[in-house]
Amino acid sequence: MPAEQRGQVYKTNSGYGIRWYDETGKRRRRSGFRSRSEARRWYEEVERRRIRGDVARPAQMTFAELVERYLKSHAVGREASALATLGERLAYSLSAFGDLKLCDLERRTVEIAEWHTTLPERSRYGIVQAFRQSLEAGVRWGLMTRNPAKLAGSNPQSKRPEIEPFTRAEIDRLALELGAWGSIPIFAGETGPRPSEWIAVQWRDVSRGDGVVLVQRTFSRGRLRLMARPSGHADAFRCRHARSTRSMQIPRRINSALVFPAPGGGNRVRAGHGGYVDLHNWRAREWLPALDAAGLPRRRIYDLRHSFATWALAAGLSIFELARYMGTSVDMIDRTYGHLARGSEDLARAKLDAHAATDVDRLGQDWATP
Numbered sequence: 001m002p003a004e005q006r007g008q009v010y011k012t013n014s015g016y017g018i019r020w021y022d023e024t025g026k027r028r029r030r031s032g033f034r035s036r037s038e039a040r041r042w043y044e045e046v047e048r049r050r051i052r053g054d055v056a057r058p059a060q061m062t063f064a065e066l067v068e069r070y071l072k073s074h075a076v077g078r079e080a081s082a083l084a085t086l087g088e089r090l091a092y093s094l095s096a097f098g099d100l101k102l103c104d105l106e107r108r109t110v111e112i113a114e115w116h117t118t119l120p121e122r123s124r125y126g127i128v129q130a131f132r133q134s135l136e137a138g139v140r141w142g143l144m145t146r147n148p149a150k151l152a153g154s155n156p157q158s159k160r161p162e163i164e165p166f167t168r169a170e171i172d173r174l175a176l177e178l179g180a181w182g183s184i185p186i187f188a189g190e191t192g193p194r195p196s197e198w199i200a201v202q203w204r205d206v207s208r209g210d211g212v213v214l215v216q217r218t219f220s221r222g223r224l225r226l227m228a229r230p231s232g233h234a235d236a237f238r239c240r241h242a243r244s245t246r247s248m249q250i251p252r253r254i255n256s257a258l259v260f261p262a263p264g265g266g267n268r269v270r271a272g273h274g275g276y277v278d279l280h281n282w283r284a285r286e287w288l289p290a291l292d293a294a295g296l297p298r299r300r301i302y303d304l305r306h307s308f309a310t311w312a313l314a315a316g317l318s319i320f321e322l323a324r325y326m327g328t329s330v331d332m333i334d335r336t337y338g339h340l341a342r343g344s345e346d347l348a349r350a351k352l353d354a355h356a357a358t359d360v361d362r363l364g365q366d367w368a369t370p
Contacts, residue, residue, distance in 0.1 A: 007020040007048075008020070009036045009039050012031050012032075014031075014032070015032060015033050016035060016038070017029055017039065018030055018031075018033070018042070018043050023051050030042070038076050042076060045072065045073055045076075046141065050141060060101065061102050061143060062099060062100060063098055063099075063100050063101075063134075064094055064098035066137070067094060067098070070138075071087065081220060089123075089127045089131075090130050090131065092127045093127070093134070096115050102138060105144075105148060106144055106146055108148055109148045109152050112152040113152040116128060116152065121158055124155075132147065132149040135149050135150075165309075165310040165311075166189060166303065170296055171185045171189045171304075171307070173294040173295075174294050174296065177289075177290040177294045178286060178287075184260055185304055187259075188304035188308075189304045189308055190308065191213060192308035192326050193305065194302070194305060195279055196218040196220040196279075197217075197218050198260060199260060199276055199279065200217045200219040200224060200258075201215070201259045201260065202258055202259065203258075205259075215327070224276075227327075261277070262278065283301060306336075308326075309326065309333070309336075
């Protein structure tokens with residue numbers, strides 16, 4: 001067995017990797033890390049422990065023990081919210097297979113395929129993906145010889161349900177029923193932020209004179225987080241500018257720095273100021289009763305963002321412009337919002353026809369010119 005080593009970190013095109021010699025003297029390597037320290041931590045916490053024998057034998061380790069080690073190694077350099085989501089998804093597979101030893105789980109391909117059919121349709125893809133990734137870690141670490149979740153079959157993404165956006169008249173009715181909270185659907189529908197973003201908007205982010213709002217922070221799972229800085233702009237936060245005259249007509253509370261503060265208590269901006277809205281409670285106590293009172297079908301709060309995207313596409317914004325404005329990818333806009341704009345096809349056809357007519361006129365002028 002080679003002498004104790006720390007591994008050698010090297011630069012790759014997409015990040016960093018680390019190479020080392022295993023217990024047999026064979027050269028090994030692993031890449032995909034975002035920093036030198038992340039590569040070093042992974043080697044210390046996972047591979048060096050394995051070389052030392054500080055890992056249960058594959059025949060004795062259960063799937064629950066594998067998940068525990070996987071979550072620990074996966075935590076390096078990642079947000080707590082991402083880990084919480086991963087844990088929630090893995091809870092399904094832990095409930096079904098947590099007590100099984102890995103050597104037994106490898107032979108349960110048929111049972112895993114049947115388990116797929118019992119999962120919630122809209123959550124199935126993420127649950128199965130988390131299960132497959134955790135077992136793939138077991139294969140990489142030498143604890144398993146194959147990944148039974150992959151052998152059980154493909155993991156197709158479910159078709160996105162058709163989303164019916166709000167009309168402006170519906171938002172007005174909803175705002176009337178919400179009373180003191182009525183500015184929220186108007187603001188969210190006309191500017192397009194995520195719920196975690198409008199919850200965290202402060203008055204210092206608002207310029208009432210020109211109707212500009214800077215989206216610079218989010219509040220989710222009880223945690224306030226600043227928006228990520230874009231590459232090449234180290235001194236500026238990634239901000240979105242949202243123009244709306246109606247959404248700026250919001251009464252201001254003198255005891256809170258937030259535009260939409262909770263009535264009192266909860267998570268506070270600072271001592272003596274109103275706290276952040278608890279979205280779960282607000283949905284049950286305000287949102288759903290207001291929808292019922294307005295005679296509207298029950299929809300998600302997030303559908304206000306869908307409504308804004310629909311109006312923007314119908315108004316002629318390209319999916320590239322909308323992606324930059326809403327702080328998401330072009331692919332996400334195309335998959336999630338593009339089909340909602342029922343009039344966008346006619347608008348695109350009119351633009352193409354107008355461009356073609358311009359070319360024809362220009363061609364005729366060229367032929368008429370000696």
